[in-house]
Structures are given as C-alpha cells and as structure tokens.
Amino acid sequence: MSWYEKSKRHSVHLLSNSLVKGLTKQPETGMGYQTCFVRLNNGKEYSRVHVANCSVITDINGLLKIPFSISEINMIAVASKDTAVLPENWDVVKECSGRQCCPKWKLWSGANDWETGVTLMAVVFGRDGGPGEKRLWVEVDNSQFSTANNNDQPKEVLEEVQTWGKKAVDTWVKVTERIFKTIEKDDWEASICDAFKDALKDDEMKPFVSKWGIDVLEWISDK
Numbered sequence: 001m002s003w004y005e006k007s008k009r010h011s012v013h014l015l016s017n018s019l020v021k022g023l024t025k026q027p028e029t030g031m032g033y034q035t036c037f038v039r040l041n042n043g044k045e046y047s048r049v050h051v052a053n054c055s056v057i058t059d060i061n062g063l064l065k066i067p068f069s070i071s072e073i074n075m076i077a078v079a080s081k082d083t084a085v086l087p088e089n090w091d092v093v094k095e096c097s098g099r100q101c102c103p104k105w106k107l108w109s110g111a112n113d114w115e116t117g118v119t120l121m122a123v124v125f126g127r128d129g130g131p132g133e134k135r136l137w138v139e140v141d142n143s144q145f146s147t148a149n150n151n152d153q154p155k156e157v158l159e160e161v162q163t164w165g166k167k168a169v170d171t172w173v174k175v176t177e178r179i180f181k182t183i184e185k186d187d188w189e190a191s192i193c194d195a196f197k198d199a200l201k202d203d204e205m206k207p208f209v210s211k212w213g214i215d216v217l218e219w220i221s222d223k
Contacts, residue, residue: 118165
C-alpha cells in the first residue's frame with residue numbers, strides 16, 4: 001500500500017501551507033515520502049513521522065493513530081536515514097544555558113514505556129529549533145542486563161538497570177567537561193560538540209556506548 005493510500009484509509013493529517021512549502025525544499029527519504037521529526041508547541045517531540053507528498057502525515061513509526069493534531073505542530077524537520085528513534089519518554093536531564101566558559105547545550109535521555117533505565121541519550125547544541133540544529137545521539141549499551149527491557153523483573157534488578165542509565169548520563173557529562181578544558185576553542189560550539197564526541201571514545205565512557213550518530217536538523221517552523 002502506498003503512503004498516500006494509507007493516509008486515505010485513516011484520519012488524514014494535512015499539514016499547513018507553510019510546512020508543506022518548507023518540506024518541498026527538502027529531500028525525499030524514499031519515493032513520495034519523507035521521514036521527519038515533529039516538535040509540538042508543548043515541546044514534546046516525535047521521530048519517524050512519515051509524510052507523504054510533502055503534505056500528509058500517514059503514520060508515526062508504523063502506528064497509524066496520530067497522537068496529536070495539526071494545530072499542535074510547532075516545527076518539522078526531515079531526518080536522515082540512519083537517525084535515532086526517540087523513545088516515548090524523552091526529557092532534558094542536564095543543560096548548560098551558555099556562559100563565557102561553556103557554550104549552550106542540552107542533554108536529553110529516556111526510554112520507552114516497556115523499557116527500564118536509559119536506552120537513548122542525545123545532546124543538542126545551540127538553540128533548539130534553530131537552523132542546522134546539531135544533535136549527537138547515543139544508544140546506551142544495556143546488553144549486560146538480560147532483563148533491561150522487562151519491567152516484570154525483581155525490584156533490585158530494575159534498580160540496577162536504572163542506576164546504570166543514570167551513570168551513563170553523568171559519566172558522559174563528566175568526561176566531556178574534562179576533555180573540553182584541554183582542547184582549542186577557536187569555535188566554541190564546534191569545540192563542545194567535539195568534546196562530547198571524543199568523550200564517547202574515552203575508556204571511562206566506552207562501557208555505556210552501543211552506537212552513536214550525529215543528526216543535523218533543518219527545522220521548518222509553522223509560523
């Protein structure tokens with residue numbers, strides 16, 4: 001079934017003219033569709049949002065029921081093909097508001113409802129929703145816990161997984177701050193990005209890293 005046919009069989013979510021106009025200038029993910037990020041007015045964000053013909057939301061990561069209305073959309077951005085899938089629970093856990101000794105960044109982390117601890121982390125540099133927003137994401141390695149995705153396990157096991165996820169977040173920030181103090185800072189934003197990236201290769205951080213990537217998002221505002 002084509003993306004357009006799928007949209008006709010379910011509630012049609014037609015994007016506003018300003019979003020359609022912006023998407024027509026962005027590349028297609030596949031024939032006739034784009035895979036996008038959507039950010040709502042309340043700050044909640046969805047990934048793997050499929051848009052047909054630059055104009056119709058057909059599904060979100062395969063789910064045909066769209067959990068928001070068009071009027072709630074604040075911005076939309078086309079994702080790269082290997083971008084991370086954001087979990088259901090996704091919140092800012094640490095941030096630097098930007099000062100003389102450190103550029104602005106926000107660190108997000110979370111997991112899906114059926115998961116325990118932290119399964120994904122991502123740091124966003126510069127202004128959220130700005131042109132060319134850069135996002136460095138990391139899938140947390142929970143492989144040592146065979147029960148990491150099973151909330152029916154004993155309380156002590158779940159607490160161990162949760163502690164591991166919190167330690168992953170804290171260690172990433174700690175190692176990054178150590179590296180940032182030692183590198184050249186000709187471009188402050190590029191320097192903090194390099195520091196977060198180099199931290200992933202540090203021996204102290206390696207146990208927490210399953211895989212990582214960088215997305216650059218060109219947000220289109222519905223204004």
